[in-house]
Amino acid sequence: MAPPILEVQGFGKQFCLHEQGKVIPSAQGVSFKVLPGQLTALIGATGIGKSSVLKGIYRTYLPFAGRVVYRSADGSMEDLQVASEHRILELRRGEISFVTQFLHCLPRKATLDVVSQPLLAQGLLGAEAQGRAEELLRAMKLPERLWSVSPATFSGGERQRVNLARGFISRPRLLLLDEPTASLDSDTAECVIRLIHGLKAAGTGMLAIFHQTDMTQRLADQVLELTPPVPLPEPAGAAA
């Protein structure tokens, strides 16, 4: 069996809110592995810290406890929690993608440009990147007349498709998905399932949170149920 692409050991995250003088635990003691070509799904009630785990791996959240060991393309192992900012940016450009529930992009930028951007950042030529973007948007059933329009004017579902296309386009080694099908109709969700299967076959390891349990059943190779973090007593050092 191929070695895991990501190994999370004892991950924990808590937020220290200085103004309110509070410490809010968000996830604790989370351990799991992500294998290449497989999808690991995180499940659990709202607020249990699923997104925190994803953001912690992507380093949008600073680590609090544990290790996040990533095996990069050249086989070397590194702890993402202590990797330099430049290294994280390099990995985000080339190997790790994150599809969130929200799309952040420059206003007035055409959808095609938004989707092809990750490839351009990798140094691919405009025409080639554009071609791949068209291919994905077509697979995602986004009407062609919308391709030259900015996603700012789109509906939630359309925006989500653009977001997914942008996450899929660079064929990352590790893909983090935060409720990718939450605002999609069942037809489009089927398209996304097909694309996820395609990525799995190509060897992408995935860590995902799904809203719908049937999605988890159909796509997940491993399922991990998170346990709620223990609320902390009023901290002494929180106001510091």
Place this chain on the structure above:
Amino acid sequence: MNKILEVRDLSKLYGPGCPQCLELTGPQADTNLCPSCGTVVAMHGVSFDLHEGEILGVMGESGSGKSTVVKSLCFDLAPSSGSAVFYDGAEPFDLFSLNAAKQRWLRNHRFGTVYQDPRQGLNFNITAGGNIAERLLMSDVADYGAIRMRAKELLARMEVLLSRVDDLPRNFSGGMRQRVQIAKALATRPPLLFLDEVTSGLDLSVQARILDLILEIQQELKTAMVVITHDLGVIRLLTDRALVMKYGRIIESGLTDQILEDPQHAFTQRLVASAL
């Protein structure tokens, strides 16, 4: 990616200075004015690295020392202490130990600066094309035809109407002036660009287009940029990494999405929480 700029322990003090200045000022003391001698500590202990083609954001409230950092780096003012090394390819330049002529050369050829107030970056008494020619003349281009062609190319790239090449910038709108200023800064294809609040005071549609142009340029020319702004939207859309300053000190630095979503310092938390 190679390092293009290495800044270490940059400080700027306005005033006589005393042994307590640094202790009695800063975010902990909630002031940058030394109560003992009246010295203003405009910036202290500022250190960061910038890599080729990278965009670094510097954010903070007015008076936090953001502009002081950039002004020191592009030789608009001399820092009290600290060092900065600019790597032009393999050649390192220790910025503050260079003589004035060499500093001027770097500023005119290898750095570009775009100011919030176009009056600082543009000469309002000569035409838009003339402004760009002025910068090109300071470099190696001396042929009239070549300069004019390059000026037109640059202005067209920045979406300034070519029919207005020979107009004075004083007759331009704010957004147009800013575009001419960016075109001028880019004339010598500098590897390093400083942008000081370039979209502040512009209307929203113009802001968006200017940010867009800046990103296009960064992608095309792989220009490294230091972007100063108090606008969190600009930080989010433009930068990969960001520094947060308060009372002349860097209080927090990190990946932009981390600073905005998981700020660690009390001040950054308040700043992010109050964004519209």
